[in-house]
Amino acid sequence: MNKRKASNQNLLFGICMVAFSSTMALLSVFWTPYDPLEINPDISLAKPSWSHLLGTDVLGRDVLSNLLAGSRTTLITAFLVVIITMSLGVTTGIGAALSPRWFNRTAIYSIDIVLALPAVLFAIVLAAIRGPSTFTAVIAISIATSAAVAQVTRREVAVVLNSDFVLAAKACNSNKLKIVQQHILPNIRASLFIQASGAAAIAILAESTLSYLGLGTTPPAPSWGRMLASSQQYLLIDPVVALWPGLAIIITVLGFNLLGDGLREALDPTLRKSRS
Amino acid sequence: MMLEMHTQLRQSRKNNSLQNLVLYIVRRITLFVGSLVTASALVFLLLRILPGDLAQAKLGIDASPEALTQTRTEFGLDDPLILQFLKWLGHALQGDLGVSMLTGANITQEIANKATVTLPLIGLASALALIFAIPLGMYSALNFRRRRGITISAVSQLGIAIPTFWVGVILVTIFSVKFQIFPSGGFPDAGWSSWSSCLESLVLPATTLALGQGAMLMRFARSATIDVIQQDYFRTARATGLTRSQALRIHGVRNSLVPVVSVLGMQIATLIVGAIIVEHVFALPGIGQMLLQDVSIRDYTKVQGTVATTTAAVFLVSFLIDAILGLLNPKSRVNQ
Numbered sequence: 001m002n003k004r005k006a007s008n009q010n011l012l013f014g015i016c017m018v019a020f021s022s023t024m025a026l027l028s029v030f031w032t033p034y035d036p037l038e039i040n041p042d043i044s045l046a047k048p049s050w051s052h053l054l055g056t057d058v059l060g061r062d063v064l065s066n067l068l069a070g071s072r073t074t075l076i077t078a079f080l081v082v083i084i085t086m087s088l089g090v091t092t093g094i095g096a097a098l099s100p101r102w103f104n105r106t107a108i109y110s111i112d113i114v115l116a117l118p119a120v121l122f123a124i125v126l127a128a129i130r131g132p133s134t135f136t137a138v139i140a141i142s143i144a145t146s147a148a149v150a151q152v153t154r155r156e157v158a159v160v161l162n163s164d165f166v167l168a169a170k171a172c173n174s175n176k177l178k179i180v181q182q183h184i185l186p187n188i189r190a191s192l193f194i195q196a197s198g199a200a201a202i203a204i205l206a207e208s209t210l211s212y213l214g215l216g217t218t219p220p221a222p223s224w225g226r227m228l229a230s231s232q233q234y235l236l237i238d239p240v241v242a243l244w245p246g247l248a249i250i251i252t253v254l255g256f257n258l259l260g261d262g263l264r265e266a267l268d269p270t271l272r273k274s275r276s
Numbered sequence: 277m278m279l280e281m282h283t284q285l286r287q288s289r290k291n292n293s294l295q296n297l298v299l300y301i302v303r304r305i306t307l308f309v310g311s312l313v314t315a316s317a318l319v320f321l322l323l324r325i326l327p328g329d330l331a332q333a334k335l336g337i338d339a340s341p342e343a344l345t346q347t348r349t350e351f352g353l354d355d356p357l358i359l360q361f362l363k364w365l366g367h368a369l370q371g372d373l374g375v376s377m378l379t380g381a382n383i384t385q386e387i388a389n390k391a392t393v394t395l396p397l398i399g400l401a402s403a404l405a406l407i408f409a410i411p412l413g414m415y416s417a418l419n420f421r422r423r424r425g426i427t428i429s430a431v432s433q434l435g436i437a438i439p440t441f442w443v444g445v446i447l448v449t450i451f452s453v454k455f456q457i458f459p460s461g462g463f464p465d466a467g468w469s470s471w472s473s474c475l476e477s478l479v480l481p482a483t484t485l486a487l488g489q490g491a492m493l494m495r496f497a498r499s500a501t502i503d504v505i506q507q508d509y510f511r512t513a514r515a516t517g518l519t520r521s522q523a524l525r526i527h528g529v530r531n532s533l534v535p536v537v538s539v540l541g542m543q544i545a546t547l548i549v550g551a552i553i554v555e556h557v558f559a560l561p562g563i564g565q566m567l568l569q570d571v572s573i574r575d576y577t578k579v580q581g582t583v584a585t586t587t588a589a590v591f592l593v594s595f596l597i598d599a600i601l602g603l604l605n606p607k608s609r610v611n612q
Contacts, residue, residue: 117545125322
């Protein structure tokens with residue numbers, strides 16, 4: 001009973017936090033208090049007030065508007081990464097598990113190698129070549145996370161393939177595509193949701209890091225990582241401005257992490273017994 | 277008769293496990309070498325194919341055709357790509373990463389210089405992370421149904437979600453701007469000859485780096501310990517009259533350390549990337565800071581050398597940790 005409560009809490013908090021960020025992003029499509037890019041040197045570094053709820057930054061841009069617009073960049077990145085990661089990772093994982101032994105082995109080794117490569121390092125190299133952009137960041141992050149997804153998926157598919165119901169399906173002369181559709185996908189669905197949620201969290205952290213280093217989203221597009229980078233320069237005068245983008249990143253990443261944990265406990269019946 | 281069979285069986289089992297160990301080590305070495313070559317080929321190709329003419333990049337757009345030809349011959353840019361790669365790899369394996377095409381500096385030398393900042397930073401951060409993460413993780417596991425255990429676990433969840441650079445910025449605000457205890461960044465020019473001021477300037481960066489790593493380690497230590505607590509041998513130990521923490525000390529620590537150590541091996545990649553970020557936040561003249569600068573001035577030969585070296589370091593550490601684990605824990609040698 002205790003466990004169920006804890007899991008529900010994870011899920012609940014996760015959903016609330018993700019919903020909060022999504023609402024911010026959706027809202028920013030239709031409305032922000034000011035134009036996030038509007039520069040107004042007269043009110044540089046203004047303290048929070050009724051006209052500027054979270055104050056302004058050094059160029060006099062409204063912090064709240066930038067925060068809202070930044071959430072859009074962040075969530076779009078996360079969304080793209082999740083889509084690329086899941087399609088690439090799951091296809092590779094299922095493909096490797098279903099193919100002949102030698103290919104399976106090669107796939108395992110290749111996945112291991114990609115997994116060992118430091119992803120952000122390669123994002124930096126990619127940025128060096130192609131010039132920094134959100135797109136470069138998305139590609140670099142996706143390649144790294146999809147290797148992890150492929151690894152987990154391959155393992156899970158291998159377990160399902162060993163089960164009696166797959167044997168039965170084979171005996172009934174089902175083809176591979178049908179087996180994947182009817183037996184494998186439903187059985188690994190829970191794990192896929194969990195991994196998608198984890199990939200989103202990683203993507204958001206990585207994107208904000210790259211943008212902070214000046215290798216991700218390029219100005220003038222608003223981004224949480226860039227907001228932090230610029231606020232760092234006048235930390236001595238106004239440390240509060242650095243607070244908001246950081247909090248926004250934490251809430252969103254924590255939200256996706258909790259969502260993953262909550263889903264894991266809600267969807268995986270074997271975990272309900274023992275773990276808190 | 278029975279005894280003979282028994283000895284035989286034991287002998288064959290022993291041979292078998294030795295064979296397993298050798299196989300395991302061979303497999304790990306193949307993977308290590310394979311990934312090293314793949315990764316360096318990847319970096320090489322990425323940097324060579326896409327950016328266009330390196331000679332042009334070095335000499336500028338006004339360079340005369342003769343000068344371009346001369347530079348190309350000098351750096352062997354006319355050779356087929358595969359030959360260029362093999363040459364570069366051959367030199368790299370001997371510790372010679374060549375010279376920067378832009379500045380002419382010896383790349384190996386530069387990396388070695390910068391490593392005197394980056395390696396202590398990473399070492400200090402790992403030590404800090406281990407010292408705090410493992411006891412806290414075990415404590416929260418022992419109390420995993422109680423409020424204090426849950427609180428610690430929630431804090432670690434938060435620690436994972438916080439971006440490293442933000443922690444750095446916050447620590448600077450508190451300890452450098454407000455209380456002025458530690459420097460907000462930079463590193464003594466004199467290097468380690470003035471070691472106390474060096475250490476002082478590494479305190480905040482190492483703490484920043486350790487927080488994220490520690491939070492991750494703590495979660496693994498916690499779940500590994502919870503696993504141990506639910507084992508039969510742990511219950512037996514408790515039944516003999518040991519308290520929970522005694523039983524954990526005697527039976528649990530070693531068992532729960534196995535997954536933690538393997539996670540540490542995987543984390544070395546995140547540690548190095550974290551070091552790049554932390555060096556940027558605190559303006560430390562380390563490898564990461566150098567890499568970012570080289571990227572911005574497009575010094576490709578140097579970027580290539582730096583990335584190859586860091587990747588090799590990552591592979592080497594995870595290889596060593598895997599080998600140690602294989603020796604310690606027979607289970608991990610079994611092919612998945």
